[in-house]
Amino acid sequence: MxxxxxxxxxxxxxxxxxxxxxxxxxxxxxxxxxxxxxxxxxxxxxxxxxxxxxxxxxxxxxxxxxxxxxxxxxxxxxxxxxxxxxxxxxxxxxxxxxxxxxxxxxxxxxxxxxxxxxxxxxxSSGSVAHFALQHAHFAPGESVLVRGAAGSIGLLAVQLAAEASAVAVTTSSPDRGRRLRDLGATHVLDRSGEGDGPATYDVILDVVAGPELPAFLPKLSPNGRLVLLGVVAGPPPDDFTEHLVRHFRRSLSVATFSLDTIxxxxxxxxxxxxxxxxxxxxxxxxxxxxxxxxxxxxxxxxxxxxxxxxxxxxxx
Incomplete structure (x- = not known):
């Protein structure tokens, strides 16, 4: 074959x-x-x-x-x-x-x-999105940012979270932003996380990772949770832990999630x-x-x- x-x-x-x-x-x-x-x-x-x-x-x-x-x-x-x-x-x-x-x-x-x-x-994508929200201890009413929302996992995470909360997304173009709004996104940001959304978020679901990941730590609220679902842009930088420690007093949590653990x-x-x-x-x-x-x-x-x-x- x-x-x-x-x-x-x-x-x-x-x-x-x-x-x-x-x-x-x-x-x-x-x-x-x-x-x-x-x-x-x-x-x-x-x-x-x-x-x-x-x-x-x-x-x-x-x-x-x-x-x-x-x-x-x-x-x-x-x-x-x-x-x-x-x-x-x-x-x-x-x-x-x-x-x-x-x-x-x-x-x-x-x-x-x-x-x-x-x-x-x-x-697979729908299951990853569902259990990743659980892994993040997401509760209705909390603010959510989906980084890399145009992929299949991100699109389904947007739809599932939007049933209970406002959802911001990062994306690369106005056209994609319009399509994501049609699927439930309430705020559209550029790839760097800048745009019309809240200053900080309770939960960030991230399928991108890569060298820009540290820039998203300040976008977490105190006690905020960032969950890595993928590394499509490569792993976080070697000094990521140093960036995380700089936010020590804000009690941030960073976790990975794989469906293999479910x-x-x-x-x-x-x-x-x-x-x-x-x-x-x-x-x-x-x-x-x-x-x-x-x-x-x-x-x-x-x-x-x-x-x-x-x-x-x-x-x-």
């Missing part, structure tokens, strides 16, 4: 279309004829080789979530799954393929009213509820574009250029 693998870490042109054997489902697994593949920020971070220490090697097939139809089940799996249209989490890789395998516990049936493309724009049993009902909400039109999983699998490198190029609002979806 066709797959896309990273042959050289770094720029998108280090990715290549390759032929690999189609995987067979093992115990507790199903095989899925893939119809949609979510292209996430973590894919780009892995491709660049900036997640040091996690054991990635050349030849890795990117992609952590797919949607499609179950075609085969492992020896101990209920055969009623065959023919079901599902969303699936494939782990830290294995999704940029024509046929994927996934554990049954990482499947979710897709409502008839929800497209496969919407499912992979929502599946039990699967807790993720599934949240994802099911979000799929149902999206099917009813109450939650908008924004799909920026749909592109063929063999153009995965082009999709990454567009992400690196900052062109994407929402999520790009690949189709085999």
């Amino acid at each position: 066709k797959a896309v693998a990273v042959q050289t870490f770094g720029a998108p042109d280090g990715m290549a279309v390759v032929e690999v054997p189609a995987p067979a489902p093992g115990p507790g697994q199903v095989s899925i004829a893939v119809e949609a593949i979510g292209v996430g920020g973590v894919d780009a971070v892995i491709r660049r080789g900036t997640l040091g220490g996690l054991g990635f090697s050349s030849g890795i097939i990117l992609g952590s979530e797919v949607a499609g139809t179950v075609t085969e089940v492992g020896p101990d799996v209920d055969r009623s799954w065959i023919g079901e249209r599902v969303w699936a989490f494939t782990g830290t890789g294995g999704g940029y393929v024509e046929q994927a395998v996934a554990a049954v516990e990482h499947l979710e049936r897709i409502p008839a009213e929800l497209t496969n493309e919407a499912a992979v724009a929502l599946g 039990p699967v049993s807790a993720r599934r009902p949240v994802r099911r509820d979000q799929f149902a909400a999206a099917a009813r039109g109450e939650l908008d999983p924004v799909v920026h574009d749909v592109m063929p699998l063999d153009r995965a490198a082009d999709a990454h190029q567009r992400m690196d250029a900052g062109e994407v609002f929402g999520r790009i979806v690949l189709t085999p």
Whole structure:
């Protein structure tokens, strides 16, 4: 089958279309004829080789979530799954393929009213946004800033937080600001955090990190919480701790958050509820574009250029 693998870490042109054997489902697994593949920020971070220490090697097939139809089940799996249209989490890789395998516990049936493309724009990102707000001890009425709001996690965090609070966002253009307001943002700031928003915030959700992260510490209220959801601009600077200590008397908290720390049993009902909400039109999983699998490198190029609002979806 066709797959896309990273042959050289770094720029998108280090990715290549390759032929690999189609995987067979093992115990507790199903095989899925893939119809949609979510292209996430973590894919780009892995491709660049900036997640040091996690054991990635050349030849890795990117992609952590797919949607499609179950075609085969492992020896101990209920055969009623065959023919079901599902969303699936494939782990830290294995999704940029024509046929994927996934554990049954990482499947979710897709409502008839929800497209496969919407499912992979929502599946992981919606759960990250939901549990990140919990991780930040967010309470209704608190002020929230979402840094990097135009990505799929940021867009869903805006929508979820806006149900209970005023939400500010950082973004790169007036057009994106208008679209974010349509999704619930009440204040639009530039990438540096300047604009018409409050002076400080109770919670900052940040998918960007990078060298500019220290500039956002003064934007936290006393007892404010900043939660890192990603490092799309690279890790914080080496002297980040020094910046944090300068605000010692304001009792700020900085944390990281990964969905890996949430039990699967807790993720599934949240994802099911979000799929149902999206099917009813109450939650908008924004799909920026749909592109063929063999153009995965082009999709990454567009992400690196900052062109994407929402999520790009690949189709085999």
